[in-house]
Amino acid sequence: MTTSLNLVDVPALSDRQSPAGPCEDCCSLARGPLDVDDAQRSAERFKALADPMRLRLLSHVAAQGCDAVCACDLTEELGISQSTVSHHMKKLVDAGLLIREQRGKWAHYTVVPEAFAALRGLLELG
Amino acid sequence: MTTSLNLVDVPALSDRQSPAGPCEDCCSLARGPLDVDDAQRSAERFKALADPMRLRLLSHVAAQGCDAVCACDLTEELGISQSTVSHHMKKLVDAGLLIREQRGKWAHYTVVPEAFAALRGLLELG
Numbered sequence A, B: 001m002t003t004s005l006n007l008v009d010v011p012a013l014s015d016r017q018s019p020a021g022p023c024e025d026c027c028s029l030a031r032g033p034l035d036v037d038d039a040q041r042s043a044e045r046f047k048a049l050a051d052p053m054r055l056r057l058l059s060h061v062a063a064q065g066c067d068a069v070c071a072c073d074l075t076e077e078l079g080i081s082q083s084t085v086s087h088h089m090k091k092l093v094d095a096g097l098l099i100r101e102q103r104g105k106w107a108h109y110t111v112v113p114e115a116f117a118a119l120r121g122l123l124e125l126g
Helices: A036-049 A053-063 A071-078 A083-095 A113-122 B036-049 B052-062 B070-079 B080-092 B114-124
Strands: A098-104 A106-111 B096-103 B107-113
Touching: A036 A053, A036 A083, A036 A113, A036 B052, A053 A071, A053 A083, A053 A106, A053 B036, A071 A083, A071 A098, A071 A106, A083 A098, A083 A106, A098 B080, A106 A113, A113 B107, B036 B052, B036 B080, B036 B114, B052 B070, B052 B080, B052 B107, B070 B080, B070 B107, B107 B114
Parallel strands: none
Antiparallel strands: A098 A106, B096 B107
16 A cells, blocks of 8 residues: 655645645644644644544554545444444544545545645654 | 654553654554554543644744753743643643653653654554
8 A cells, every 4th residue: 555645734624635835844843833823723633633433443544545435334343333433533524634425325434645744744853 | 953763663651761662564543453552542642732732832842852841931932821831741741742850940841752753653654
């Protein structure tokens, strides 16, 4: 599995499908104090990750690389209800970490590599 | 500023001062489903990051590289009380992201590069 991870800007939550800019170092915690808006946006994304079940769901999707994962498979693999899956996946989609696509009866999810790259860039120390 | 980031294991919270193991890929979300314990540990660390003020405090410390930052400077730079600084810094220390050292009257903080590297490794997709 190969995933392109060239984009490391922190896209605005409302603008996460657009091409990310050349911002890598400027988004790093180590580049200097974060301003209030950047801190707020990044905190929202970390909040989406701050739940064990969401991390497990995310790992199931991330393990498929660029392939979409059906919500129906997630309920089965994790042994949780469809409504619990939907609840957690909505938070991950809202945070810009996943894209949701409806295919017939079932929602399908894929990772947003730029969002992960942005968080890795933020956590870069040197 | 150069910070060594060779260690990418996710150290247990109770064991975060010890040398990290060779685990890089195995901790990545993309390597396959996270088990319950790994998900719990990582979620706790993300929870510490899921607050805008803590991210701003962390960025002040991270910007100093390996140098310790005095709590007295953080209160001044961010315009918040000493008790608020202490509250947030305790959560970052408990999550293993910072080390706290008492020097006379004031606490001083430095980043734990291995913890940041572990989170970056977890967010690696390919």
